[in-house]
Amino acid sequence: MYTDADATVPPLVLDIDGTLTDAPGRLDPRVPVYLQSWDAPIVLATGKSFPYPVALCHFLGIEQTVIAENGGVILADETVSYQGDSERAQAAASVFEERGGELGWGGFDDVNKWRETEIAVDLSADEELLREVAAEFDLTVIDTGYAYHLKTPGVEKGDGLKAVCETLELDPDSFVAIGDSENDVSTFAVAGRSYAVGNADDAAQRAADEILENSYFDGTASVLDRIESSETS
Ligand SMILES: O=C(O)COP(=O)(O)O
Numbered sequence: 164m165y166t167d168a169d170a171t172v173p174p175l176v177l178d179i180d181g182t183l184t185d186a187p188g189r190l191d192p193r194v195p196v197y198l199q200s201w202d203a204p205i206v207l208a209t210g211k212s213f214p215y216p217v218a219l220c221h222f223l224g225i226e227q228t229v230i231a232e233n234g235g236v237i238l239a240d241e242t243v244s245y246q247g248d249s250e251r252a253q254a255a256a257s258v259f260e261e262r263g264g265e266l267g268w269g270g271f272d273d274v275n276k277w278r279e280t281e282i283a284v285d286l287s288a289d290e291e292l293l294r295e296v297a298a299e300f301d302l303t304v305i306d307t308g309y310a311y312h313l314k315t316p317g318v319e320k321g322d323g324l325k326a327v328c329e330t331l332e333l334d335p336d337s338f339v340a341i342g343d344s345e346n347d348v349s350t351f352a353v354a355g356r357s358y359a360v361g362n363a364d365d366a367a368q369r370a371a372d373e374i375l376e377n378s379y380f381d382g383t384a385s386v387l388d389r390i391e392s393s394e395t396s
């Protein structure tokens with residue numbers, strides 16, 4: 164198993180949308196090059212449902228260590244765990260729709276089809292109505308810049324990172340975190356060092372140790388380049 168003593172570069176906890184992608188959410192073509200050669204554990208921590216980051220790890224050929232659904236689903240060392248009240252989120256989503264709200268994903272809702280602990284709603288939705296219904300169900304709404312997530316309060320990526328670290332016997336403080344939005348604030352609080360890419364929202368910018376000049380993967384790559392050059396210099 165990887166131990167800190169072997170470290171040449173730090174472990175990474177990386178958000179996906181807005182951090183490894185461009186604005187519309189397309190994976191940056193440099194991601195395989197950077198991640199496949201990174202010589203330390205990588206945790207993908209995303210608001211996407213579980214199959215997306217698992218598939219991304221699979222196709223990158225890296226270890227499947229994943230925090231999905233904003234901390235709702237965690238995979239580390241081949242063990243999956245779940246947090247959050249999915250039935251309550253489902254019930255709230257139904258009420259939201261009954262009152263005229265729309266999830267907004269079209270005929271084939273691949274955003275929620277495999278979602279197990281929360282519900283995601285398109286940013287075109289009626290935010291006021293969504294927040295009103297969420298409050299009635301004691302749920303919270305977070306805005307990642309890619310979707311609204313109707314979720315159980317207190318289920319966050321940062322706790323997912325703590326759980327992953329316990330399973331893998333890693334020190335959260337050894338991690339470098341990179342992200343772009345409100346749902347990365349908890350990760351930034353747990354990791355030893357945190358970076359908000361240039362496109363990050365206000366919450367992520369406030370929470371990060373450093374705001375990067377460059378946006379999207381240009382920002383992420385700038386941190387990885389900097390770490391690698393300081394390790395080799
Ligand atoms: O699914 C979203 O809404 C955002 O995903 P992310 O956490 O990877 O940025």
Ligand SMILES: [Mg+2]
Nearest residue numbers: 178180181343
């Ligand atoms: Mg993001």
